[in-house]
Amino acid sequence: LTLLGLGLSGMIGTSFVGQPGVRLPNLDIPVISSIPVVGRLIFGQDPVFYISIALTAAVMWFLFRTRTGLTLRSIGDSHTSAHALGIKVIRYRYLAVIFGGACAGLAGGHLSLVYTPQWVENMSxxxxxxxxxxxxxxxxxxxxxxxxxxxxxxxxxxxxxxxxxxxxxxxxxxxxxxxxxxxxxxxxxxxxxxxxxxxxxxxxxxxxxxxx
Structure with a gap:
């Protein structure tokens, strides 16, 4: 699948090679971002930086503070026991994989919109x-x-x-x-x-x- 993804992305992105991309601007928070060193380091970053922090907090809350998160963790520990309790193991697994893929896509978007605002084959x-x-x-x-x-x-x-x-x-x-x-x-x-x-x-x- 990794080789397939590399080849497919390279084929689809051929027409974008050499074209300038659109760069996401940094979110400079007034006053706070002007603090020496720390202000620019923490409060003057791109939107994906803050999304990553918020997403981490949301995932922690979901996994350890919700019933659905507990169910997902129980499937990871013993899918057989979870299935015996009537939990739809395959559905949960697919949804977890889809969410993980979405996060990977967000990371890829960060590469092409913030880190290197252009398309480069095998840029990951x-x-x-x-x-x-x-x-x-x-x-x-x-x-x-x-x-x-x-x-x-x-x-x-x-x-x-x-x-x-x-x-x-x-x-x-x-x-x-x-x-x-x-x-x-x-x-x-x-x-x-x-x-x-x-x-x-x-x-x-x-x-x-x-x-x-």
């Missing part, structure tokens, strides 16, 4: 795999995913600034820093089995076949 450059690693790194907790995403984002932006400042380090090495950081985190986590399995849904990756 493997960031989706970093996102998967973030989920493991965050032990399946939304707020940890958000914090981890900004940490990896800081590493990514840091290597770009390092290249711009002309630091005498090969650009290939600087460009690989985000991926090296991802590998390092996964290696450290995998050394501790308890940490790896912490909060991991027991039914993760297991197909569900309802009894006929």
């Amino acid at each position: 450059a493997g960031r989706g795999w970093i996102a998967l690693a973030l989920v493991v790194f965050a032990s399946w907790r939304p707020w940890r995913v958000l914090a981890g995403a900004y940490i990896f984002g800081a590493v990514w932006i840091g290597q770009l600034h390092a290249q711009a400042f002309g630091i005498p380090v090969p650009s290939q090495f600087l460009s690989s820093l985000p991926y090296l950081a991802t590998i390092a985190v996964l290696v450290l986590i995998s050394r501790n089995k308890r940490l790896t399995m912490m909060n991991t849904p027991a039914s993760l990756g297991q197909p569900f076949v309802p009894d006929r």
Whole structure:
């Protein structure tokens, strides 16, 4: 599916290569955004930045404060038990996948409308795999995913600034820093089995076949 997505997006986006895109403007909050360093860093960002924070809070509330969220988590822990209780496991799974796909689409929109306001083939450059690693790194907790995403984002932006400042380090090495950081985190986590399995849904990756 990954290769299909890459090929399909490349074919559809061919006509957009080289065309200038529309960049989403930053939301500069009056007065607050003028605070040195912190103001510009937090209160002068693009709309997707604030959407990500609001979306994380909404997901946390949904998963841990609503009955539907509890049902979804119970399916992740044991889809067989959930099915025995009359829960429509397949419906919940499809809806969860659709929501995850919508979030991935929002991230892709951020790449083409904010990060790089134009179409470039394979512009995600493997960031989706970093996102998967973030989920493991965050032990399946939304707020940890958000914090981890900004940490990896800081590493990514840091290597770009390092290249711009002309630091005498090969650009290939600087460009690989985000991926090296991802590998390092996964290696450290995998050394501790308890940490790896912490909060991991027991039914993760297991197909569900309802009894006929």
